[in-house]
Amino acid sequence: MIQQRNLSILVRSLAMGSALAGGVSIAQAEERDEFFWLGEINKASIIINSNEGLLPKEDTPGIASALQEVIDAGNQPDGERPSAVIKFEPLWIEAGGLEVTLVHAGRSSQDMHATYRAAIQRDKLLELADQLNKTSATIIGLAAEHKDTIVPNYTNGVAAQPNSFAHYLLGHAAGLDRDAQRIREAYARIDRSAMGTTVLNGTSWPLNRQRMADYLGFAALVDNAYDASQISSMDQPVEVAQIVTSIALHTGNFIEDIMTQYAQTRPWILLEEGDGNTYVSSAMPQKRNPGLLNGTRSAASRTIALATGPVFQTHNLTPGMPDPKEVEDNSEIVDAAIATLGEFEKVLNALVINSERALEEVNSDWTASQEVADILMREHGLPFREGHHVASEIVTHARNEGIGPLDFPYSDAQRIYAETVKDTDYPQELPLSEEEFRAALDPVAIIGNRATIGGPQPSEIERMLKDAQDRIAAQDTWIADRRGHIDAALAKLDQEFSALLSK
Numbered sequence: 133m134i135q136q137r138n139l140s141i142l143v144r145s146l147a148m149g150s151a152l153a154g155g156v157s158i159a160q161a162e163e164r165d166e167f168f169w170l171g172e173i174n175k176a177s178i179i180i181n182s183n184e185g186l187l188p189k190e191d192t193p194g195i196a197s198a199l200q201e202v203i204d205a206g207n208q209p210d211g212e213r214p215s216a217v218i219k220f221e222p223l224w225i226e227a228g229g230l231e232v233t234l235v236h237a238g239r240s241s242q243d244m245h246a247t248y249r250a251a252i253q254r255d256k257l258l259e260l261a262d263q264l265n266k267t268s269a270t271i272i273g274l275a276a277e278h279k280d281t282i283v284p285n286y287t288n289g290v291a292a293q294p295n296s297f298a299h300y301l302l303g304h305a306a307g308l309d310r311d312a313q314r315i316r317e318a319y320a321r322i323d324r325s326a327m328g329t330t331v332l333n334g335t336s337w338p339l340n341r342q343r344m345a346d347y348l349g350f351a352a353l354v355d356n357a358y359d360a361s362q363i364s365s366m367d368q369p370v371e372v373a374q375i376v377t378s379i380a381l382h383t384g385n386f387i388e389d390i391m392t393q394y395a396q397t398r399p400w401i402l403l404e405e406g407d408g409n410t411y412v413s414s415a416m417p418q419k420r421n422p423g424l425l426n427g428t429r430s431a432a433s434r435t436i437a438l439a440t441g442p443v444f445q446t447h448n449l450t451p452g453m454p455d456p457k458e459v460e461d462n463s464e465i466v467d468a469a470i471a472t473l474g475e476f477e478k479v480l481n482a483l484v485i486n487s488e489r490a491l492e493e494v495n496s497d498w499t500a501s502q503e504v505a506d507i508l509m510r511e512h513g514l515p516f517r518e519g520h521h522v523a524s525e526i527v528t529h530a531r532n533e534g535i536g537p538l539d540f541p542y543s544d545a546q547r548i549y550a551e552t553v554k555d556t557d558y559p560q561e562l563p564l565s566e567e568e569f570r571a572a573l574d575p576v577a578i579i580g581n582r583a584t585i586g587g588p589q590p591s592e593i594e595r596m597l598k599d600a601q602d603r604i605a606a607q608d609t610w611i612a613d614r615r616g617h618i619d620a621a622l623a624k625l626d627q628e629f630s631a632l633l634s635k
Contacts, residue, residue, distance in 0.1 A: 164255055166215035166459060169248035169348075171203045172622065173327065174224075175629040176347035177235050180340050182632070191231050196632050198228025215459070217241035238330055238337030242452070246326035246361040251348060252459055253322050253368055254618070256466040258611055261315045263470045264379065265607045267477040268308045272600045274480055275301035279593050282575050283400065283490040284499055286389075293502065294494045294575030297485060299588035302596050307382045309600070312607050314375045319614070322368050325350040326360035332452070333357050349621035362452035369462045370446055373439035376469040380435040383476045387429045390479070394422055400490035401483060409482045424482060428475035435468040494575045495538050498527045503572045504564075512563040514553075522552045537573045542566040 178196050181187035187195070202223045206213040214220045218241060224232045281297040325348060328334070328341035334357045341353055354360040393399035403409040403422050413419035442465075445456035456462075494500070501523045508519035525548050530540055549562040564572065571577050582589040586596070 164252065165213065166245075166248050166252070167206050167213035167220070169251050170214075170217065170220050170244065171199070171206075172348060172625060173244055173247060173344075174199050174235060175625055176344050177239065179347070179625070179628055179632060180343050181235060181237065184338075184340060186237055186337060186339075187234055191234060192632060193635050195228055195232050195235060196629065198224055198232055200633060201227040217244050238328065238335035238339045240330045242331045242361040243326045243329045245457075246329075246354075246365040247348065249365055249457060249459055249462075250322050250324065250326065250350075250368065253372060253462065253466075254319065254614075256463055257315055257319050257322065257372065258614055260376075260379075260466050260470055260473075261312060261319075261607065261611050263473045263477075264308060264312055264315070265604055265611070267473045267480070268305055268312070268600075268607075269604050270477050270480045271301050271305045271308070272597065272604065274483070275299075275305065275593075275600075276597055278485060278487075279590065279597075281485060281487045281490065282494060282579060283485075283487075284494045284497070286392075289392075291493075291497050291499050293499050294578055296579055296588035296593060297487075297490070298593050298597070302593070302600060304382065304386050305600050307385075308379070309603055311375060311379050311382065312603070314378065316607075316610060318368075318371050318375060320351070321364075321371070323351045323614075324354045324364075325352070326354045326365070329354065329357035329360035332360075332362050347621060347625045349618035351617070358451075366446050366449070366451070366453075366456055369442040369456050369465075372462065373442045373465055376465055377436055377439045379469050380432040380439070380472055383472050384429055384432040386476070387425050387432070387479065390483070391422065391425050391429070394425075398489060400486050400493050402486075403479070403482045404484050407482070409478075424475070424479055428472065428479055431468070431472040431475050435465070435472050438465045438468050441465070491575065496536055498530065498537055500537060500573045500575050500578055501527050503578050504569075507564065507568070507572050512559065514558055518553065518556065518558065522549050525552050540573075542569055545569055 175196075178187065178192060178199065182189055182192040202220070205211050205223070212223065214223065221233070221236070275298040278297040278301070282294055283297045283300065284291045284293075285295040285300060286292055325341065325345035327344045327348070328339040345351075345353055354364055390401060390403075393401050403424055405420055409422070409424045410420040411423045413421055441461060442456040449455055502520075504523040504526070505516055505519035508514040508522065509516045514522075526540070526545055529535075529544065529548060530537070535541075545564075546562045550560055553560060562569075579588050580590065582592070586592060
């Protein structure tokens, strides 16, 4: 029997080694559910307590063998995989007798469940970080393709200023990068072991909490025993839900900005037709409905709806209650965010940007008019508000007459300027030559002449692109390092447990 179980562990170890060699983590090689983590916690408890004199060494092989029997049975296709200590332990007793409960010295379902919840949320956060990085890399790649594409940007739903499409996309990528930062920060708070805190105030058994944390791949301990299962384990799903909400909001903001283009007769940005991106209306032959945008927005909304759950479940609740702690519910929230980001990535890959139409849209309105006021102040000494008044009067006249910025007569600009400043001490003639006036309204020149850090000028776009790409690479490394740390810890635990079984 022991030889068979040793063979099972050997096969599992080989599978893990194969997975790691192929770039696949143990998390992908085997489902890390509650049952899995209860098995790992029990393995570590057997090894530590046996080594440190809390478990009689003569009982250890039989107890370990019985545990492996429960794990093997649970790993069968229809095997029983209980998620609670009180359901796991009877199976273990059935396999090895009451002696197996010697391992339960100083333990409680409180600290064991708090530990596996943290371990599972830790894995889910890494999955979320992985998909967030993929989506962010896609938006940054799109920005690199459109450094020279000039588009209108909007404030209050109205065309406001010309901008580089790359600059616009990098702005959205910056929002997603803050979400990545939040994941890393939350991960550090969740990546802490509650084992050894028992119910809420520790135990008289001298348990080695740090060694347990090391075996389970945790970077630190939950310091306060009361905090471990009474406070922090309720905080964790709420904090993850807040991150998920932010991701969904960022996704929705982008989707709605693109969605407004579908109300135009000649949009400058659309989804590529077909392939599930758009569909033809059942009644109106001319319509190409943006199904992918609708679906992505709906996914984001569903994510937010799910994420409100832990907040309401934790509200007005005494410490330690189980309401917000359900693993399946909290995993579903993260899975919804991962799905939303996946749809967001599809949207980015399906975008078709008509750069000529975008520039035409910019030039069809007076989004460049602020530059007139800026030049009058910067180069000719007019206070900004006076220059702003001049530019505003030019726009009012142009709109009343149906004149676009490319066709506005220079003589009208001279007249309006003179009328606006006639009761002031400022120069009474427009100080801009016709060439300077035309250049002030050129959106390409405006973008190129921006001088502030973080602007859309080519030098800053190149800098921000490199920074964004570096952050993506650093995040990839961070994810790989965290997964590698957990995988290495669990592999060591399996190796030492296997050695214990062979005795």
